[in-house]
Amino acid sequence: MELWYTHLLREKLDQDSLLVQGNRASALGALDAGVRFFAGYPITPSSEIMETMARELPKVGGVFLQMEDEIASICACIGGSLTGEISMTATSGPGFSLMQEAIGYAIMAEAPLVIVNVMRVGPSTGRPTAPSQGDVMQARWGTHGDHPSIVLAASNVADMYRLTMAAVRFAQRFRTPVTLLADEVVGHMRESFSPEKAGRYRLSSGDFDFTENYAHPDLVREVHPPHQLGAFRHPHVTGLVHDETGFPNNDPQKSAEFLRELHDKVAHHRDELCLYDVKNEGRGRVCIVAYGSCARSARAAMDLAQHEGLPVEVLHLYTLFPLPVEILQRVARRVEFILIPELNLGQYAREVRKMAEQWTTVVSMGKIDGTLITPRELVDRVSDLVGKYENV
Amino acid sequence: MAEASVTASTLGSRRFTETRLGGSGGQGVILMGVILAVAAARDHRYVVQTQSYGPEARGGYSRADVIIANEQIDYPQLQGADLLVTLSDQAAKHYLGGLRRTGVFLYDSDEVSPPAVLAETYAVPLTRLAVEITGRSQSANIVTLGAIVALTELVTRPSLERAVAEMVPKASLDLNLRAMEAGLELKPEEWRVA
Missing domain, CATH: 3.40.50.920 (Rossmann fold)
Structure with missing residues (x-):
């Protein structure tokens, strides 16, 4: 039987040592969590995530697309997500800015996807090779309108693996984009860690299990049913406020309810989402x-x-x-x-x-x-x- | 007269060592850092390896840093160097300030003009050795890795050997293993600068 962390295990030096670069660890975490669609555009200091995906995704039957820019990248991810695949992209500040409008669309359409932002000094092109945490509020409020956000932050290489995996789980469960923030130092460093401990966090906030056995409690009442392409239903996906059929709805009461539901599905699960030590x-x-x-x-x-x-x-x-x-x-x-x-x-x-x-x-x-x-x-x-x- | 104290040979047994490898672009400094890190991981020690990227790396000097410890490493960047290795003069000038007084300094004696430092110093014609043994100056980084281990036992010899074998291109493996051996055979006492 294949272990759930097979991609990570392939990097092993021997029985219990492992030395991986942060960006690579993020890609391996995504692969082990089941991400099979990646669309992106290279940018320092996140490019190694994309490089790893380009090499590894085809081997597991996934789809890798290099797009013409970051706007196209995230839109392709939304498309991938609507077919039922878990989609991911990776970028840095300038690319993250370009993605903002489509992130709002993904939130509205409840398309689960993972965005890794390896932060560098900004604004604008800034300093591509210098670490920063300048995109924190952009990750929260970068797209317009009242919306929920799930934002995680990685501090080491093991985090890059585990939190990418957590981001996938959260995206699936809450059917919304999840942003993982890292910075240049974390993305580029190589660090040793124990593969056996990689899948499980023991934190003050409680043990978090990222393995495939991770339960997906039914959120039917809080998350709207997916509009899945090719699911033998007539799907309709829109950035307009819509009802459960997926078609636009302008009714004030229904509109307010819908937006509140979007917000509450995240806000009401803080105890599950908030990882800390x-x-x-x-x-x-x-x-x-x-x-x-x-x-x-x-x-x-x-x-x-x-x-x-x-x-x-x-x-x-x-x-x-x-x-x-x-x-x-x-x-x-x-x-x-x-x-x-x-x-x-x-x-x-x-x-x-x-x-x-x-x-x-x-x-x-x-x-x-x-x-x-x-x-x-x-x-x-x-x-x-x-x-x-x-x-x- | 009392013999000068030797700190180099104790570096490998310290619980926490910070190493900075400096050189100019093309000398393979980054690969040297990665190989050292892989070897330390093979020794089942905690390792963090960082390096200079971008404009700095393309300029006159670049660096790779390796922290090796017996427990989890919190702060990932160097706070001072216990071991500084430089293959170019510019890198030596730039990075010497970070060398601890209790540290060890190894430099390429053909490339670096002899600096005045308090730290224990070793001057070895690393690039010349590489050319003599392999005919190529590019192997200087692997000779240096051998030299580092000969001086400090920072990582074990079998781990270094396996790390080199894994990280260098297959076509040049023999050549690189010879380069490593040349470094490993160096006698510390012969190269110590008084």
């Missing part, structure tokens, strides 16, 4: 809330801080949206400061501040020079904060 729980006066590469800085900073006697805990977020309100508020109630290091000018800090400022002081630490925040910089900031009251 708390380190040093309950033992910090400062909690560093971090995601992506910055979460690695935060974990290293926590060790350094402990060494220096500073009380720090870390909340590592794997899901950025829907906002993990519950855990943020729980942390906010027990710490004096929430410190948020980001490779942008405080995009996510503003979201957290809305949730948490009634209980604690939310401090943003943004860096936009295209380098990572070092553990030392973080610990210095922490000692600035807690030192205020201690004259040490």
